[in-house]
Amino acid sequence: MSTTAIVMMVVAMVVIWGGLALAILNLSRSRSTPRASEVHRDL
């Protein structure tokens, strides 16, 4: 592979997969309100 192709591949990976990692991290810090009914709701 050429250097520019490798650089662009790495850029795409860092931005997209890194973005995903940040999005997951952000969401894991965001508290979702717990509910008593959550466990047994059998729908």
Place this chain on the structure above:
Amino acid sequence: MSSSVVAEEEQRRGAFSSRRVFILAAIGSAVGLGNIWRFPYVAYENGGGAFVIPYLVALLTAGLPFLLLDYSIGHRFRGSPPLSFARLRRGAEGLGWWQVGICAVIAIYYAAVLAWAVRYTFFSFTKAWGSEPADFFIGEFLQVSDPGVTADPVAGVLVPLVVMWALVIGLLALGVQKGIGATAMVFIPVLVLSFGALVVVSLFLPGAGSGLDALFTPSWSALAEPTVWAAAFGQIFFSLSIGFGIMITYASYVHRHTDMPGSGLVVGFSNSGFELLAGIGVFAALGFMAQDSGQAVGEVAGEGGVGLAFIAFPAIINEAPAGALIGVLFFASLVLAGITSLISITEVVISAVRDKFELGRVSATLVVALPMAVLSVAFLGTTSGLYVLDIVDHFINQFGILLVAVVSMVVVVWGLRALPQLAAHLNDHTSVHIGLWWRALVGVVTPVALGYVLVDALVTDLRTPYEGYPTWMLVVFGWGSALAVIVVGFVLARLRWRDPWTVDALGAEDELSEGAQR
């Protein structure tokens, strides 16, 4: 709204048991065949490595904001598209049914591709397609007739198609959590593992590097081409399952106090993350194929889509070391990615019928999905199935999904001026503040960009008949299906709600909390 009322609503309509289940179901919907067979080709054709830039711009300025618009509508108004739009404004219900009609049409042909992929998963073990995969696919497998419509059944397609519908109907009858949610909880991790394994195997094929070279070598001049930017917005739009009711429906099954913007970021980046993985896997394999046959990567890439999956990949599998393994992983991935998408598309129709006619889960599933299955078998299980699929797919994408998305967006934003209310709703529980930037993107940038893509597609199809098919076929299956869903949609919107209070009954708690913010 008291908790008992909330529980009653969830009991009646169905609900995801947690945020995690919703996110996996939404990823299952977004990640479909297009991620695997469309994205790699679009990226390669439109600047290679340089495509990353318009692609990311499109994701951030149109894809994610539009996704949040869908979420806000479904989550705020707690209904299928017709119910959500009707609750937003009575007269807007037709937009919802238009979206429902599009979903019904797509499900009818989408199931056929999955049936093919199921057969090809088994063919992979023995390379049953022989040395000429193209002849096998068109001639022996699909037994494609001359252009036209025939009633000659093709048993090899018809039988797996019936099985596919039986499976999907069974899963949907189980309900939102036990059916849709549980399927996504299993299928999405398995899909990531199987496709990940495929990528690893592909990367070790001789010539894989030249394939990645072709995919990622940037052509910077492409950035000056409007068509490249249109391709980026089109890819993001079609890939995310936005604008035609799926995300409205799924969001309506999510508990009220949920961080929807934060969830949307995870869904959007997961979808793109999988596309990138698919691009690497597909082009590594194409690089091997090019080296093996002494051609350039561009020559073996073809046009993506059906040809890439059912003609190019079997050819690769024939020559590659561990070909059978590659085949099974590839086609099983198509099936896994496709089933979760087919479920989501069909659920939009079921959900709408349940809301309007107050039907139970199982009866609504049967009332909706059985006729769809019959149409699917009648039109796609015959020797003319490939033509019908190709034409309907093209037209319902451009003048169904894209058109309804732009129209509903403009109506919601500019006609009903609902953005302040929807932004306030999203901000009720969020890790990402929804400010004026969102209103600017959803109100101006996205409709302008998608409007451009739409007009461009319209001009192309008016100038040249799509793929040179006979005019009557294009009129009936192409323009006809796109028009029919509009007419049927607005007729259905005229029917009475079985329970007239459905449209008015929206949680008092929501009204109060949002009234306070205004």
